[in-house]
Amino acid sequence: MDIVQELLAGSPRALSRAITAIENEYEEAFSIMQKLYPHTGKAHVIGITGPPGAGKSTLTDKLAKKYRENGKTVGIIAVDPTSPFSGGAILGDRIRMNELTMDPGVFIRSMGTRGSLGGLSLKTSDAAKIMDAAGKEIIFIETVGVGQSEVDIVKAADTTIVVLVPGLGDDIQAIKAGILEIGDLFVINKADRDGVERLNTELEMMLDLNQNKVKWRPAVNRTIASRGVGIDELMEKIEEHRTYLQESGELALRRTQRTRDELLALLEEQISRRVTEKMRASGELDFLVASIEQRRQDPYSVVAALLDAYLI
Amino acid sequence: MDIVQELLAGSPRALSRAITAIENEYEEAFSIMQKLYPHTGKAHVIGITGPPGAGKSTLTDKLAKKYRENGKTVGIIAVDPTSPFSGGAILGDRIRMNELTMDPGVFIRSMGTRGSLGGLSLKTSDAAKIMDAAGKEIIFIETVGVGQSEVDIVKAADTTIVVLVPGLGDDIQAIKAGILEIGDLFVINKADRDGVERLNTELEMMLDLNQNKVKWRPAVNRTIASRGVGIDELMEKIEEHRTYLQESGELALRRTQRTRDELLALLEEQISRRVTEKMRASGELDFLVASIEQRRQDPYSVVAALLDAYLI
Numbered sequence: 070m071d072i073v074q075e076l077l078a079g080s081p082r083a084l085s086r087a088i089t090a091i092e093n094e095y096e097e098a099f100s101i102m103q104k105l106y107p108h109t110g111k112a113h114v115i116g117i118t119g120p121p122g123a124g125k126s127t128l129t130d131k132l133a134k135k136y137r138e139n140g141k142t143v144g145i146i147a148v149d150p151t152s153p154f155s156g157g158a159i160l161g162d163r164i165r166m167n168e169l170t171m172d173p174g175v176f177i178r179s180m181g182t183r184g185s186l187g188g189l190s191l192k193t194s195d196a197a198k199i200m201d202a203a204g205k206e207i208i209f210i211e212t213v214g215v216g217q218s219e220v221d222i223v224k225a226a227d228t229t230i231v232v233l234v235p236g237l238g239d240d241i242q243a244i245k246a247g248i249l250e251i252g253d254l255f256v257i258n259k260a261d262r263d264g265v266e267r268l269n270t271e272l273e274m275m276l277d278l279n280q281n282k283v284k285w286r287p288a289v290n291r292t293i294a295s296r297g298v299g300i301d302e303l304m305e306k307i308e309e310h311r312t313y314l315q316e317s318g319e320l321a322l323r324r325t326q327r328t329r330d331e332l333l334a335l336l337e338e339q340i341s342r343r344v345t346e347k348m349r350a351s352g353e354l355d356f357l358v359a360s361i362e363q364r365r366q367d368p369y370s371v372v373a374a375l376l377d378a379y380l381i
Numbered sequence: 382m383d384i385v386q387e388l389l390a391g392s393p394r395a396l397s398r399a400i401t402a403i404e405n406e407y408e409e410a411f412s413i414m415q416k417l418y419p420h421t422g423k424a425h426v427i428g429i430t431g432p433p434g435a436g437k438s439t440l441t442d443k444l445a446k447k448y449r450e451n452g453k454t455v456g457i458i459a460v461d462p463t464s465p466f467s468g469g470a471i472l473g474d475r476i477r478m479n480e481l482t483m484d485p486g487v488f489i490r491s492m493g494t495r496g497s498l499g500g501l502s503l504k505t506s507d508a509a510k511i512m513d514a515a516g517k518e519i520i521f522i523e524t525v526g527v528g529q530s531e532v533d534i535v536k537a538a539d540t541t542i543v544v545l546v547p548g549l550g551d552d553i554q555a556i557k558a559g560i561l562e563i564g565d566l567f568v569i570n571k572a573d574r575d576g577v578e579r580l581n582t583e584l585e586m587m588l589d590l591n592q593n594k595v596k597w598r599p600a601v602n603r604t605i606a607s608r609g610v611g612i613d614e615l616m617e618k619i620e621e622h623r624t625y626l627q628e629s630g631e632l633a634l635r636r637t638q639r640t641r642d643e644l645l646a647l648l649e650e651q652i653s654r655r656v657t658e659k660m661r662a663s664g665e666l667d668f669l670v671a672s673i674e675q676r677r678q679d680p681y682s683v684v685a686a687l688l689d690a691y692l693i
Contacts, residue, residue, distance in 0.1 A: 099681050106679035120433060328680070329670045333657055335684045340656065341649035343688060358641045367418035368640070369411050372647045376655060381691055 073104040076203050084203045091195045108202035116226025117211040123232040124258040128294040129211045135304045136207045144200035145177045148212040190221035228310045232256045235264030260291035344379050385416040388515050396515045403507045420514035428538025429523040435544040436570040440606040441523045447616045448519045456512035457489045460524040502533035540622045544568045547576035565622050572603035656691050
């Protein structure tokens with residue numbers, strides 16, 4: 070059996086190998102994804118994002134356990150866009166070793182940037198598709214941070230949960246402005262800390278202001294993930310959102326949008342890789358860089374000329 | 382006079398208009414950059430990044446004032462990659478209104494993502510070039526966050542300062558793994574807080590481990606930016622790094638690398654825009670998305686076919 074057949078038959082080893090192929094951009098990655106693609110589109114993908122220290126990993130673990138208790142198989146992708154060595158992600162794995170890895174119904178995978186060419190959001194999305202094809206029913210994509218790359222990563226999710234904690238300080242306004250649109254559900258974790266009421270009020274106010282733009286009004290949930298407080302209620306909200314997505318037609322709309330975005334991102338990546346390779350191989354790249362550095366040409370005119378040279 | 386001549390003659394209005402053209406991707410942006418490019422390459426660009434709440438804006442302001450006292454003209458670009466509405470950046474501006482905006486030797490500009498197609502890091506880099514051509518001698522690029530997009534943004538800097546604060550919690554390891562390579566200088570701000578010794582020790586240990594890879598050993602500086610503590614020493618370190626860059630030949634190496642990266646990024650952006658426009662206009666994009674959604678085709682095979690169709 071080839072790796073795709075093994076994966077469809079439920080082999081965790083094949084699942085792991087397929088994601089490794091994507092992560093390291095092995096030659097076979099492209100053909101693996103081609104063969105897997107018809108088997109995707111069944112899982113519910115849950116994105117979990119928020120600033121460092123918000124307790125996202127613990128929250129994900131507790132939610133994963135609840136879904137397991139309800140008989141669902143679970144995949145977890147822990148993404149660390151800040152780390153070329155997936156240092157943080159490895160740390161996350163270690164903590165999880167005792168908790169979930171003994172359960173064959175759970176598959177956990179860390180992903181970092183690995184210093185490679187391709188975009189992490191594309192790889193994360195592919196990893197989710199691989200888990201989906203392998204039969205995982207609930208897939209968590211958990212990502213550290215609140216920047217653009219994290220927003221891009223959770224775009225692969227059907228339901229996005231933004232996790233905050235009380236007492237984050239000055240830049241909280243900036244964070245909230247950026248994540249307001251991507252959050253389907255908000256969680257204030259570590260809700261036994263000072264400042265929880267203030268954060269809750271601020272969040273509700275911002276969501277109220279945003280309300281006329283959206284059909285779904287995100288709920289603000291409180292949890293203390295380390296003690297399991299609020300997890301049942303959060304899972305209920307996730308299921309409520311899932312039902313909303315299906316019944317409103319929003320799920321179909323989002324998936325069409327996602328298909329479009331991913332197609333364009335994949336095309337962009339492959340085109341620029343192909344052109345860059347050609348330019349490197351011919352020595353054209355070095356020549357142009359030197360010429361621009363010496364201010365004999367400017368990069369904008371150079372690019373205009375390259376478009377004419379490489380595009381039909 | 383056209384906008385470029387005005388800008389080169391020192392008009393702040395022209396400077397502002399040029400950056401707006403870049404930010405909003407106006408038609409004229411490309412030709413503005415073409416004309417400006419020969420006048421760039423003189424400024425020293427300082428990147429300032431770090432997690433939310435680290436006090437980056439205050440630190441930038443204090444450094445800017447010091448440089449002004451030393452007779453240098455200053456540009457500040459406050460980037461907020463999390464915010465499509467540059468909400469956070471606007472907040473930053475408001476605070477700065479009283480402090481620096483009265484000084485004609487300082488030009489401050491906020492940039493958010495504005496929901497546009499182009500990459501924020503390219504635009505930030507172009508904004509820095511515009512300020513450079515307009516004669517600003519020291520340019521600060523300050524960005525909220527620690528994700529990949531922030532790392533990309535500070536790649537436009539000659540000297541990158543990573544600002545941390547004591548007591549950030551669990552994910553600090555992940556942050557540090559990601560920023561270790563980009564930091565030329567480290568600052569522990571709010572150094573009167575608990576945990577400063579521990580953070581300092583941790584940072585020094587990580588930098589020691591990394592030491593054999595680099596010629597320049599980043600210093601860890603302590604500041605309390607709100608009270609101006611440690612700013613003189615930090616500026617000395619910046620100037621030390623600048624001298625190192627020039628004397629070691631590292632500045633030339635970095636700028637060549639940056640020219641290469643920016644050329645490829647610009648090319649990638651323009652190619653994918655051109656191809657996407659063609660696909661949209663012809664209806665091909667909608668057709669392919671529908672076909673992929675219905676699992677009649679997979680995106681990987683579609684992209685392979687598109688490469689053959691659009692590339693020479």
